[in-house]
Amino acid sequence: AQSVTQPDIHITVSEGASLELRCNYSYGATPYLFWYVQSPGQGLQLLLKYFSGDTLVQGIKGFEAEFKRSQSSFNLRKPSVHWSDAAEYFCAVGGLTGGGNKLTFGTGTQLKVEL
Amino acid sequence: DGGITQSPKYLFRKEGQNVTLSCEQNLNHDAMYWYRQDPGQGLRLIYYSQIVNDFQKGDIAEGYSVSREKKESFPLTVTSAQKNPTAFYLCASSPLLAGGGEQFFGPGTRLTVL
Numbered sequence: 001a002q003s004v005t006q007p008d009i010h011i012t013v014s015e016g017a018s019l020e021l022r023c024n025y026s027y028g029a030t031p032y033l034f035w036y037v038q039s040p041g042q043g044l045q046l047l048l049k050y051f052s053g054d055t056l057v058q059g060i061k062g063f064e065a066e067f068k069r070s071q072s073s074f075n076l077r078k079p080s081v082h083w084s085d086a087a088e089y090f091c092a093v094g095g096l097t098g099g100g101n102k103l104t105f106g107t108g109t110q111l112k113v114e115l
Numbered sequence: 116d117g118g119i120t121q122s123p124k125y126l127f128r129k130e131g132q133n134v135t136l137s138c139e140q141n142l143n144h145d146a147m148y149w150y151r152q153d154p155g156q157g158l159r160l161i162y163y164s165q166i167v168n169d170f171q172k173g174d175i176a177e178g179y180s181v182s183r184e185k186k187e188s189f190p191l192t193v194t195s196a197q198k199n200p201t202a203f204y205l206c207a208s209s210p211l212l213a214g215g216g217e218q219f220f221g222p223g224t225r226l227t228v229l
Contacts, residue, residue, distance in 0.1 A: 009155070034217060043119075043205055043220035044158075090157060101146055101209050101216050102173075107157040 006106035021076040023091035033074040034092040119221035138206035147189035
């Protein structure tokens with residue numbers, strides 16, 4: 001069964017500091033990996049995705065993530081955090097299994113940005 | 116603009132009542148999904164559908180029902196059998212691609228049982 005672990009429930013960073021959110025996954029085949037962001041009371045917005053090819057992927061809002069197969073990780077990074085980045089971040093894994101394009105989500109990391 | 120709409124945004128229900136949450140998409144996606152979100156638990160899949168008139172149970176289908184009579188619509192009914200229905204409900208859709216596809220989300224419906 002596929003699963004996603006986001007070990008950090010809450011993270012606080014200062015504005016302008018760098019950010020790394022951790023994501024570890026378990027998947028039986030080549031995974032498709034996603035990072036989504038959610039503002040309070042809103043739906044999820046896709047930040048970036050990895051399907052194949054270059055293991056360093058660029059996303060919106062200055063975010064990037066690196067796929068490391070040997071570590072089963074897909075960590076999200078941003079060089080300089082802005083106050084507007086405060087939100088909840090979800091990592092997800094999926095692929096075209098017998099159940100279609102199902103995604104399994106991690107429990108999320110709540111990011112707080114100190115001014 | 117293409118996207119997913121969910122209505123209502125807020126919904127209040129008395130215990131013992133069934134309620135239906137609406138989800139409509141104009142993205143021409145084949146697959147649609149319903150998730151439940153509770154604090155600290157991430158998103159849990161309730162039901163999903165890959166084609167009209169067909170749907171499958173997700174991880175927490177008990178107490179819920181769905182229909183898929185049109186490609187654009189995937190309503191979710193929360194029945195009185197659902198023991199703890201207060202939650203934030205998210206609808207999503209995706210294309211069915213050979214290599215998998217990202218899911219696009221609606222704005223959500225917050226259901227509160229009084």
